[in-house]
Amino acid sequence: MITFDIETAALPNAIDFVGTPKAPSNYKDPVKIAEYVAEKSAAELEHAPLDPDLCTVRAIGTSINGTVAVNIVGERGMDERDLLVWFWGQFAGQRGVCCGYNILSFDFPVLLHRSMEWAVPVPMPPSLARYRIGPVYDLYAILYNWGPGRGLKWVANRFGLDVKSPGDSGSDVAGMDYERLRAYLNSEISLLEQLYQRMEPVYFGGRTWERP
Numbered sequence: 001m002i003t004f005d006i007e008t009a010a011l012p013n014a015i016d017f018v019g020t021p022k023a024p025s026n027y028k029d030p031v032k033i034a035e036y037v038a039e040k041s042a043a044e045l046e047h048a049p050l051d052p053d054l055c056t057v058r059a060i061g062t063s064i065n066g067t068v069a070v071n072i073v074g075e076r077g078m079d080e081r082d083l084l085v086w087f088w089g090q091f092a093g094q095r096g097v098c099c100g101y102n103i104l105s106f107d108f109p110v111l112l113h114r115s116m117e118w119a120v121p122v123p124m125p126p127s128l129a130r131y132r133i134g135p136v137y138d139l140y141a142i143l144y145n146w147g148p149g150r151g152l153k154w155v156a157n158r159f160g161l162d163v164k165s166p167g168d169s170g171s172d173v174a175g176m177d178y179e180r181l182r183a184y185l186n187s188e189i190s191l192l193e194q195l196y197q198r199m200e201p202v203y204f205g206g207r208t209w210e211r212p
Helices: 028-050 080-093 104-116 139-141 152-158 170-175 178-204
Strands: 002-010 055-064 067-072 097-101 136-138
Touching: 002 028, 002 067, 002 080, 002 104, 002 152, 002 170, 002 178, 028 055, 028 152, 028 170, 055 080, 055 104, 055 178, 067 080, 067 178, 080 104, 097 104, 097 178, 104 136, 104 139, 136 139, 139 178
Parallel strands: 002 097, 097 136
Antiparallel strands: 002 055, 055 067
16 A cells, blocks of 8 residues: 655746636726736635646655655656656555545545646556545545544544644745755655554554455
8 A cells, every 4th residue: 555645846837737716796996806816816826726627736645564765856857757757656556545634625636636747547447436445545534534624633633643743834945945845745754654553443443345
């Protein structure tokens, strides 16, 4: 099984796809209309790192059999395409059995959209089926029965998991240097593994799904 987490940033040209928001029809003052448009555009750009159509993958952390690897765009000459090719190779090597947090609603849509952008083949497409456990262990979806839930850090603090980077969050990623980003991803992977182990005897009956 591959446990993974991705970190994203806004596309450099995200503004080109945001468009120009329209003010409500009851806005008549040109100044207020301009203020409204500016605020809505800024809000969409702020949300861009969380939008599969407006973000880029900056880093991916994985763990396979306890071996953690973190790759970051810009390190060792790696670009986003290289990062995607590397991840899908790791994913296929585990036959699509994977674990993450909110990966059905965020990580996989981002990875697939970015793979389309770069024409990166996906040797083993992920199972995107909801309401089932395995081969994709989306701990967020399972923990909250495929409904709205809480963030990984909140869950970690609630259940007493060891948070190694308590002061960082995904919203800080764009401004992180390589060292800090690597430490943050290592912390996230550790939390995922701890949470999986805590959930396993309750939700999975001590068994991991395997492909026949």
